Amino acid sequence: MVFKAATFHGMELYLENEHSRRSELESTVANALAVAGGIDASDVRVTAAGQEIRLDGTVASQPEIRRATAVAEAIRGVRLVRNRIMVC
DSSP states (O other): OOOOOOEETTEEOOOOOHHHHHHHHHHHHHHHHHHOTTOOOTTEEEEEETTEEEEEEEESSHHHHHHHHHHHHTSTTOOEEEEEEEEO
């Protein structure tokens, strides 16, 4: 019996799990927002698309919106932050 390397039409198989990476990035940003000082992020939703992060929800003040953006931008792997957080 001969074992060959797994290939698809002569190309090595490469399984990219985008969902896993997106979930990991969302969790990392959400956790950073949860522990960051100067912001109550309990009503903030984090969504990732590739290396882009979208923040939605509400906070109590304008400085908290700026702080959320700064925290998200500081996370490794984040290229762009689209902040749609509103003051309630």
